[in-house]
Amino acid sequence: MDKAPPAAPLRLGVNIDHVATLRNARGGRHPDPVRAALMAKLAGADGITAHLREDRRHIRDADMPRLMAEVGLPLNMEMAATAEMVAIARRLGPHAVCLVPERREEVTTEGGLDVAGSVDALHGAVGSLLDAGIRVSLFIDPDPAQIDAAAAVGAPVVELHTGAYAEASDASAELARLAAAAARAEERGIECHAGHGLTEANVGPVAAIPQVRELNIGHFLVGEAVFIGLDEAVRRMRAAMARGRQAGTIAKTIAGGQRR
Numbered sequence: 001m002d003k004a005p006p007a008a009p010l011r012l013g014v015n016i017d018h019v020a021t022l023r024n025a026r027g028g029r030h031p032d033p034v035r036a037a038l039m040a041k042l043a044g045a046d047g048i049t050a051h052l053r054e055d056r057r058h059i060r061d062a063d064m065p066r067l068m069a070e071v072g073l074p075l076n077m078e079m080a081a082t083a084e085m086v087a088i089a090r091r092l093g094p095h096a097v098c099l100v101p102e103r104r105e106e107v108t109t110e111g112g113l114d115v116a117g118s119v120d121a122l123h124g125a126v127g128s129l130l131d132a133g134i135r136v137s138l139f140i141d142p143d144p145a146q147i148d149a150a151a152a153v154g155a156p157v158v159e160l161h162t163g164a165y166a167e168a169s170d171a172s173a174e175l176a177r178l179a180a181a182a183a184r185a186e187e188r189g190i191e192c193h194a195g196h197g198l199t200e201a202n203v204g205p206v207a208a209i210p211q212v213r214e215l216n217i218g219h220f221l222v223g224e225a226v227f228i229g230l231d232e233a234v235r236r237m238r239a240a241m242a243r244g245r246q247a248g249t250i251a252k253t254i255a256g257g258q259r260r
């Protein structure tokens, strides 16, 4: 049998929003999301993700420059495509921005951006962020029309919403949608990321999708930190991602061999 070719690297962005949720439950400074980011870095995170929401329910403005100055990892700023947020991002200059839909009443980011339905509005925000030297991704459902619209607004990256996959009782159809969307993104020259609802138990098949280059994971890791510590939670997640990636490479090699 052919030796499996090495898979492209898969980065882990650790989302520390819910450390800030816990901090804000009491006010004050503890637990500090910057300390969590440093711990995630030591445990092997490739980047830090933080969502500055319009209502500032978890991450606050003052956290952002500290995350950039004190952690020493690329910062991926999640935000709505509003004029206020675009101005903040341009002033801060994070490594990346991920544009997400935002509704005040939602508990978390419940679905992807409707890029296809707001091409004109997003074109300006994406262009303005790219002009400031910021990598821009769009958080979208794994839908071919949204990938094509992301290409139309000039986004170099998309992040596929994995919430439906994470919640499905039979995940195979959702996984097929993710794999097809990732392949389409690559065809359109768009880098593909994924995230939302990923856990140590369900991350493997997503990590196995070869076009996916980055996963952004938060809630599960912060929850696990209560039981095993954030550093161990990040290490176990990295190991689960590596196992999934490797399994995907082997499956691809076997499928290639069978076709010959």
Ligand code: PXP
Pocket (backbone or CB within 6 Å): 015, 017, 051, 078, 098, 100, 108, 109, 139, 159, 194, 195, 196, 197, 198, 216, 217, 218, 219, 220
């Ligand atoms: N990626 C994006 C764009 C998100 O909005 C979120 C949630 O804030 C995540 C990833 C992480 O999702 P979770 O906290 O469920 O791991």
